[in-house]
Amino acid sequence: MTSEPPDPQHPRKTQWLRGIGTVFLAIFVVYQVLSFGEFRGWFKPPLRTTYARVFWPNIWRMFTHPADRHIVIEFQGRTDDEEWLTLPMATWYPARWESGYRWDRPAARRSGQIKEQFLHLACDKSNADETRMVALRWNKTKGRMKQPKRRLRTKVLKTWDCRDQPRAPKGEVL
Amino acid sequence: MTWFKHWLAPERHEGWRLFRILYGVAMLAIWLPRGIHFEERYTTVGAQLQGTVTGISDVFMLSPSAGWFVYGILVLGCGTLIAGRFPRISAILIVSAHVVLCLEERLNYKGYDRLMFWQGLAVLLAPGRVDGAKTTVPIGRYYLTILFMSLYASTGWYKILDEPGWLDGSALSIHMLDMNYGLMPIGVWASRQSWMMLPMSWGTLLFEGGFPLLWLIRRIRPWLLLVGLLFHLGILFMMNVPNFTWASLVAYPMLLNAEQYKRFQTTVVSWFRRRR
Numbered sequence: 001m002t003s004e005p006p007d008p009q010h011p012r013k014t015q016w017l018r019g020i021g022t023v024f025l026a027i028f029v030v031y032q033v034l035s036f037g038e039f040r041g042w043f044k045p046p047l048r049t050t051y052a053r054v055f056w057p058n059i060w061r062m063f064t065h066p067a068d069r070h071i072v073i074e075f076q077g078r079t080d081d082e083e084w085l086t087l088p089m090a091t092w093y094p095a096r097w098e099s100g101y102r103w104d105r106p107a108a109r110r111s112g113q114i115k116e117q118f119l120h121l122a123c124d125k126s127n128a129d130e131t132r133m134v135a136l137r138w139n140k141t142k143g144r145m146k147q148p149k150r151r152l153r154t155k156v157l158k159t160w161d162c163r164d165q166p167r168a169p170k171g172e173v174l
Numbered sequence: 175m176t177w178f179k180h181w182l183a184p185e186r187h188e189g190w191r192l193f194r195i196l197y198g199v200a201m202l203a204i205w206l207p208r209g210i211h212f213e214e215r216y217t218t219v220g221a222q223l224q225g226t227v228t229g230i231s232d233v234f235m236l237s238p239s240a241g242w243f244v245y246g247i248l249v250l251g252c253g254t255l256i257a258g259r260f261p262r263i264s265a266i267l268i269v270s271a272h273v274v275l276c277l278e279e280r281l282n283y284k285g286y287d288r289l290m291f292w293q294g295l296a297v298l299l300a301p302g303r304v305d306g307a308k309t310t311v312p313i314g315r316y317y318l319t320i321l322f323m324s325l326y327a328s329t330g331w332y333k334i335l336d337e338p339g340w341l342d343g344s345a346l347s348i349h350m351l352d353m354n355y356g357l358m359p360i361g362v363w364a365s366r367q368s369w370m371m372l373p374m375s376w377g378t379l380l381f382e383g384g385f386p387l388l389w390l391i392r393r394i395r396p397w398l399l400l401v402g403l404l405f406h407l408g409i410l411f412m413m414n415v416p417n418f419t420w421a422s423l424v425a426y427p428m429l430l431n432a433e434q435y436k437r438f439q440t441t442v443v444s445w446f447r448r449r450r
Contacts, residue, residue, distance in 0.1 A: 014311060018182040021313035028317060032324035039328075060285040062329040063355075064337050066348035093220065095211035097282050098415050100354040102221065105281040114281070117221040140351040143366035145359065147351065169224040169231035174240040 035059070070147060072136045073103050073157075075118070077128030084132065089118075092125045109135065109157060113167045119160035132159040187315060188306035189427035189435040191258075196427070197293055198256035200420040201268060204290065205248055215282075216275050217241035223280040230277040241278075247271045255297070261304040265297035286421035292321050293425055312432075318425045323386035330382025340379060343371035350412060361412035374408070381405055389429070396434055399426055 035056040037043055076084040090101060099105060108114045115133055122131040138152045160166075214220035217238045224231055236244065248271035255264035269291060276283040276291075296318050302308030339345030347368070350361035364370050381401055388398045403423065410419040427435055 014184055017311040017313075021182050021311050021316075024313060025316050025320060028320050032320065032328075036324070036328050056288075060288065060325065060329055061332050062285060063345075063349050064329070064332045064340075066337075066339055066345040067352070068348060070353050072353065093211075093214055095214045095220070097284070098355055098417070099282065099284075102215075102281050104354065107281055111223075113224045114221070117223055121221055140348060142347060142351065143362060145357060145362050147353070147357075167224060168222050169235060171231050171234040173218055173235050173237050 067140075069137045069139055071104075071109075073101075073108070074134045074136055075103075075122045075131060076134055077122060077126045077131045079127075079129050087122050087126050087128075087131065089122060089125075093121065103133070112158070115158040116160060116166035117168075119158060120162070120164075120166040123160065123162035129162055130159060131162065133157040182311050182313070182316070184309050185312050185315075185432045186306065186309040187301075187312060187428070187432040187435060188439060189430065189432075190300050190304050190306040190314075192306075192427045193425060194258065194261060194297060194300070194304040195256050196424045197290075197297060198252045198264075198268075200417075200424045201252045201272070201290060202249070202256075203420050204286070204417045205245070205252075205272075209245065212245060213238045213241065216245070216278050230274075231280065236274075236278055241275075244271045244274055248275070258303060258305060261300075262298055265294050269294035284417070286415075286418045289321075289325065289421045290424075293318070293421070296321075296425065296428075315428050315431075318428045319389065322425065322429060323389060326382045326385035330379055330385070334379055334383055340375055343368060343375040346375045346378070347371045352413075355414050358412055358414055364412060377401075378405070392431070392434075396430060396438065399429055402426065 039056075039059050075087040075089045077087045078084045089103070090096075093101070095102065102108065103114075103118045108118065119131045119133055122128070133156070135155045135157055136149075136152060137155070138147075138149045141147055141150060208215060217236045217240070219238055222231065222235060247267050251264045251267035251271065254260055255268065272287070272291060272294065276287050296314050297304055299314035299317055301310040301314070333340040333345075337345055339348070347365040350356045350358075350365040356362070364374075381398075385398070385402075389395055403426065406419045406422050410416060427438075430438060
C-alpha cells in the first residue's frame, strides 16, 4: 500500500495542503458543473464567459449528432463573366486536419469574414475577376468506401469581387 | 470522519513518470504533423481570420518567424519534459505555446487540444519532479480524475439526452461514413452491421455516461479503464481521429490509485521479463 498517513515530519504542512487541495478541487468540480449547465442552457452565466468558454472541457460534444449528408466546399473562379471554373485550392493551400481543410469547418460556412478571406486568397492565386464558395451536399451510403454522389445538391455560399478588400484582423504582426 | 482521514492522504504515485512521458509524446504526435504547412496554418501566410472566441488575432498575429519561434518553444518543451528536465517550466512553455497557436489558427481548436491544455495543467500540480518519487497530497491525481469524469459524463449525457440515433445505433454508423473523420475500411464495413452498431453504441453510452459512478467502485476501476482503452483503440481503428486516442490515454495511469498502478506496473514488467 503506497497511500500513507500524514507525513509525520511535516504534519502541519500536510494538513494545510489537504485543506487547500480540497478547496481547489471543489472549485474545479463547480466549474465543470457550471460549464455543463451553461452549455445546456439551464442558466445564464453570471459573467460574460465568451473568452473563458474556449477552454471549457464541457463544450465537447464529441460526435453527438450525426450528419446524414457529406458536405464538401469547392472554390470556383471566372474572368470576364465567362463560365465558372473549379479552382485547385487544396493544391494552393494544402494544410489539412482530420476534419478536412480549414474551409471545411462549419464555422467557415457561418462567418462572412472567414469566407471573404478564403475567397480573397483564391483571387490572389487564380487572377480571376470573381471567386465563389460552393457547398456540395450529398447523402451518405452505408458500407461503401467510395461514396456515390446520391441526390447531389449545390449551394453558392458567397461570391466575391476580387477588387474588394476582405475584412482583416486588427492585430499587430509580431 | 474516517472518510476524511483518508481524503487526500499523502501518497507516492509512480504513475506520474509515465504520465509525464506520455504527455510529452502525445504533444509531439499532435504537433509534429502540424509542422507540415505550418506557415499556412498558423501565420499571416494563410488566411487571416478574425473574430476568434478570444479575439486574439485582433491583438496580435504571428509572422512566419514569430510562428516558428512559438512552435520551436513547444517542441523544445516537449523534449525537456520527456527527458524529465525542468518539468514544470517545460509544461508552462508547452501549454502557453499550445494555446497561442491553437487560438491563432482559429478554426481547428480541437476537443483533444482542449484536453491537452487541461492535462498540461496537471503536470504543474504533480509532485516533485513529476517522476513519481515524492510522497505528497494527491491533488493532481484527483484533478485529472475530475477532468475525465466530467469529460466522459458530459459527452455521454449529451448523446443520451440529445440524440435518439445513439439509442438505435444509427448515429454511430453514420459517423463511420464521415468524409474526414470516418471512411476507414473497418468502420465502413461495420456501418452496415447493425448487430455490431447497436451494442457498440450502447457500450459507448454506458462507458461515457456511467464513467463517474463506475470509477468510484474501486474494485472494478482497472476493468473500467481496460474498457476505456479498448474503446479508444476501437476509435483509432474505425475512425480517423488518431490524436484523440493519444490525448485521451495519456492520463490513464493516473486514473488508477497508487496501489493499483503499482500492481499494474509489476504485472506488465514481469510479463515482459517472462517473454524474454
